[in-house]
Amino acid sequence: MKITSIEIHLIRVPFDMGAAPRAFAGMAWTSVDSLFVRVSTDEGLDGWGEGWGHVACPATSAALSGIVAPAFIGRDAGDRAALMLEMQRRFHLHGRTGPVAYALGAVEIALWDIAGKAAGLPIATLLGGRPRELQAYASLLRYSEPPLVAAAVERARDQGFRHLKLHEERLDAVTAAREAAGPSTWLALDTNCPWSVSQAIEQARALEPLGLAWLEEPVWPPEDRRGLARVRAATRIPIAAGENAMSLHDFQGLFEAGALDICQPSVIKFGGIAAVAEVVALAKAHSVDYEPHCFYFGPGYLASLHLAAAFAPDLPFELFFGDLEASPYHDAVRARSGRLGVPAGPGLGLEPDMDVIRRYRLGDAVVVGGSS
Ligand SMILES: [Mg+2]
Known part of the structure; x- marks a missing residue:
């Protein structure tokens, strides 16, 4: 062929x-x-x-x-x-x-x-899993101002999401989100590498009362694995990162440094499906969870769904929270009551x-x- x-x-x-x-x-x-x-x-x-x-x-x-x-x-x-x-x-x-x-x-x-x-066969099946329904988390863009963050959280909850991730840096914005979401909503925070190690430790400690599911990429630069490990050792909040790791050996370094609770290889940045599957196996050997990074909505989104169906069926799946004018996959990529179906057709499952x-x-x- x-x-x-x-x-x-x-x-x-x-x-x-x-x-x-x-x-x-x-x-x-x-x-x-x-x-x-x-x-x-x-x-x-x-x-x-x-x-x-x-x-x-x-x-x-x-x-x-x-x-x-x-x-x-x-x-x-x-x-x-x-x-x-x-x-x-x-x-x-x-x-x-x-x-x-x-x-x-x-x-x-x-x-x-x-x-x-x-x-x-669907890719999830080729990977040893099967297509299934996944819990989605709404991955909110950055709103910065507390009232705007709270309003976005309420919109997501109105759409049925009980799992949310913020892209905020300010403590008052995260606090507003928690207040709007209520104590039982699963809430994670992605900061996109803003802080030095000492700043990140200070921020993580201030964030601890907010009950975050994880703190993602708190340290600049993303390759500072020892610095990230110092943050992880200093806080009870689980640490997530990996969308900016470039290779299996990068992840090995992160795992050996004790930097991560959750690894997040990004299938369209990282060389594809088999490369991510290698990271998943290595993560397992280091007792690190796998969560797909998936801030996109094309074939890479479908590939991430199949990877999650095979390797992370019990963790919430990242879903970009913005009202797209159109999608080449139409409604098949939208969540219903905060849940997503993994396409069951052959390959990626959708054209x-x-x-x-x-x-x-x-x-x-x-x-x-x-x-x-
Ligand atoms: Mg991220």
Whole structure:
């Protein structure tokens, strides 16, 4: 089963976060960009992957079309593990994270989709699990002002979510969220690497009365595993991180340092499904839980659902909380009463609606190779 072409569709979908957008992490948060990647074969099967992400999508698209995709044309889509190892080695000097690595991960996810379709099985089943319903947590954007945070929490609760994650830094904002959510709501806090180690310890201690499920990425820089371990040792709040780890060996360092209670590899940043599965196994050996990082809504979101169904069925799953104008998967990706179904069809289990892709695509699709 030879790979004949790789298509890249960069889409931009506006969304409403229920308040005036707050810029953070270098983005304005009025729309979400997403890179949909289709790998086609000479046997008529094709698969979808996604490459990280957001404002970096054009860089990933260029790395994929200019460097990575041509190397896959004519290769055996069914020889996934060996092919990916070959390509990881071939392109390693362009960086073990960044656009080339994101491009490789996009292709890897698409090859799993093809494998599932060839076998007639969902990816969750190929991973040793099965499609199932998952508890979702609403992953709120940053609102900063306490009344806005409280209003967002109330909107999420009105939609049926009893599991919420904030992206806030201010203690008064987190306090307002807890008061709005009530004591029984599961509440986690993602800070996106703002603090020094000593600041993070001080903040964690101040946050302890708020009953957080975890504190995510409290330390700058994200690779400071010893600093993160010092924070973890100084607080009762479980520590989560890993969306910015670049390799299995990065996670090994985090685990050996005692830095984590929960690891969060991001499938579209991290090289794809098999790479995440390796982290899950290593995490188990260090008594660390696995939670997918999933702040996206394309094929990488579906891949994360299958990984969670196989490896994290009892933990709440991250779901971007913003009212998207449209999705190529329509309502299949929306939570109902705070719960999500993992698609049970072969591969990723859903095909994107090409009308939606075309409507929201920025420019033409980029195609490498010929048609199948
Ligand atoms: Mg995060």
